[in-house]
Amino acid sequence: MVLDAALSEFARGGLDGTSTETIAHRAGISQPYLFRLFPTKKALFVAAVEQCFQLILDTFEEATEGLAGENAMIAMGEAYAKLIGDRGLLMLQMQAYSRCDDEEVRIATREGYGRLWQAVERIGGCDEESVRQFFAYGMLWNVVAAMNLDEYDAPWAQMCLPEDMRGKLNFD
Amino acid sequence: MVLDAALSEFARGGLDGTSTETIAHRAGISQPYLFRLFPTKKALFVAAVEQCFQLILDTFEEATEGLAGENAMIAMGEAYAKLIGDRGLLMLQMQAYSRCDDEEVRIATREGYGRLWQAVERIGGCDEESVRQFFAYGMLWNVVAAMNLDEYDAPWAQMCLPEDMRGKLNFD
DNA sequence: CTAAGTAGTGATTGGTCAATAACTTAGGGC
């Protein structure tokens, strides 16, 4: 699918570092046809960002079926750790945050992030502070995974993840 | 200074979304002269990223003079909240994380992050988990600030920051 | 005075790329 191709390629190069030609090639269509499906490159980027947040949300729903409270929070944490082993979802998120000075990108990113936040609140059914902590550690994992700290042999790098999480960020 | 101009402009547009012409113009020099000072555009970007982390580190050192332990941690937290009111330091960080698939960028970013981590460990002199928590919340503030959630009028957005921190991220 | 740096600029080049235009092909309904 075109959005999948866009997600992967934008994740690698970002909005400006990825050519529409590259995306079209990966999607198996011609570059001009991309512009029949999406009016501009940025519109495609925004659609990919929306898809990215939606995928995370779906994973949370799925991982917590039949669970609630503390158990649900733990399940979401583990699901997220697995999820960002897929570098696409991780890096496109980072690309989205980094281009938030652009209004269209910011609106889409806020929207996606907000839906995620509310879903965690609802599913976890816990207090404000726990939700905040959940997202705080999630954002830390993001940068740890972005920098590939697992393959970096420095003592401080080992401490970035809590002991019970080490090795659970299964990078490819 | 040239690095300051590069920092601001790269923060706004990222490595690929910023032209060397734009940076040169802001620095008050000609575009070709930029290439006498830095061999490539990417080398300039990397230098700006290094400068960015160095500035954060210097701020931490300065804010904690004469302090230790818990007090030092609180002082660093407050200093950081003030610091990322400067959108340059915030967004260039995000740009750096988002381009970590590039090896040169990744190495510089790791290096800067590592130095920061070790400085917080040393200055705070506290246990592993507290350092981790410090950075986790720092990364959450980063995305909150990137998305400009302070000017976003949604109930969930208010909860992204702990009560005692609201309004302390003084965005311009 | 001159030779050799140092600091800088204008002009250009070769390449890339988003977006458009104009064309092709294939069904389907009547």
Added chain:
DNA sequence: GCCCTAAGTTATTGACCAATCACTACTTAG
């Protein structure tokens, strides 16, 4: 057999941009 729409293509354009080149002006040492 013909019109219409959907799905797709090739070719092109116009703009932008990193990097290089060839040049100027100023300074300093002998």
